[in-house]
Amino acid sequence: MAGRAIAALGLAPGAQVQIAGGEPGLVPDIVNQVASLARAAGAGRIAIQTNGLAIDDRFIALVRRHRLGVGVSLDGPPPLNDRVRGQTAQVLAGLHRLEAEGIAFGVTVTLSAETLPGLVDLALMLGGFAMARSLGLDILRPLGRGADIALPRPADLARAYSALVEALDWVNRRRQKPLVLREAGMVGCGPTESYCAAERGRAAVLVPGGGLWPCSSLVGQDGFSLGNVDHPDLSASALRPSRTLCGACAVSGCRGRCPARAIVSSAASALDCVLRRAAHHPSASESIRVPA
Structure with missing residues (x-):
């Protein structure tokens, strides 16, 4: 099926491919097939997003064979992640395995009212992994199993972002390679840069x-x-450009809101703007106003 999809879509040279699920680590043969086909079609970066529970010999071999980027979903330090996702000890064992193998990885946390207080402790924990390269903040999309989970309050999100930036600054002064906050790169971009490939169709x-x-x-x-x-x-x-939702805003070079999040939840979409404004003025996030 992956081959038919690549043929039907006409994968552009250098295109990015992400293998996610479900849990792709449970189906290594499919991952191998998709990565092989994508690489043969001229894909650039190929990445796999995992919950970290299946980082074993086969997983490591696939990452090396296909030069896969690795992203791990982790919603906080152990006590918090155990409540939200569970099996944190196994996830951390997977991170230690990546560390031992010298494989760089990023971590994505789903932001909700429950996970927000754990951001600083998560950053401090990840600071101890030399191969940890990035931390991304993914605002909860209140769909499916997430429909009954509370979103963060805007003021709490702004304060938490400021505290996270301060923690990462402390961490990175003690590291050879920085642990990069993905959201910090979502402002200061070129005036025509879109939020994502989906916005461009x-x-x-x-x-x-x-x-x-x-x-x-x-x-x-x-x-x-x-x-x-x-x-x-x-x-x-092509999704509706998210910047058409923005009014007058002092954040220069902002990529706008996630266009898909704007479709599924106006409340979650408004938090996108809170993050952008906090990234633009991280030390002044206490005074950030919530956009309409």
Whole structure:
């Protein structure tokens, strides 16, 4: 199916491919097939997003064979992540395995009211991993299992971001290679830089069964199907530019809000702006106003 999707979509040279799930570490043969096909088609960076529970010999071999970027989902230090996701000891064992193998990795945390207080402790913990390279903040999309989970309050998010920046500054003064906060790179960009490939109509998500969607956040949402691998319809693949939602704003070079998040939740989308403003003025986040 992956080969048919690549043929149908016409993978552009240098395109980025992300293998996610579910848990892709549980299906190494499929990961191997997808990565092989993508590399043969001229893909640039190929990455795998994992919950960290299947980082074993086969996983390490796949990462080395295909030069995969590795992202790990972790929502806080052990006590907090155990409440939210569980099995933190196994995840940390996976991170230590990556560390021992000299494989760089990034961590993504899903931001909710429950996970927000753990950001500083998570950053301090990751600072002890020399191969940890990045920390990304993914605002909860209140869909499916996340529908009943509370979003952070805007003022709390602004304060937590400021504290996280301060913690990472302390950590990075003691590291050879910095632990980079992804959101810090979402401002100060060029004036025409879009939020993501989906905003430009240059992205597609392949799901089991062969369905195609412009973004993983929009899978199953009415009106956003791109057909399937046998009958793709990419005529409406570009999402509405998120900056059309913005009014007057002093944040220069901002990529705007996540366009998919703006579609599924206005409350979550507003928090995108809180993050951008906090990134623009991290030391002044106490005074950040919540955008409409």
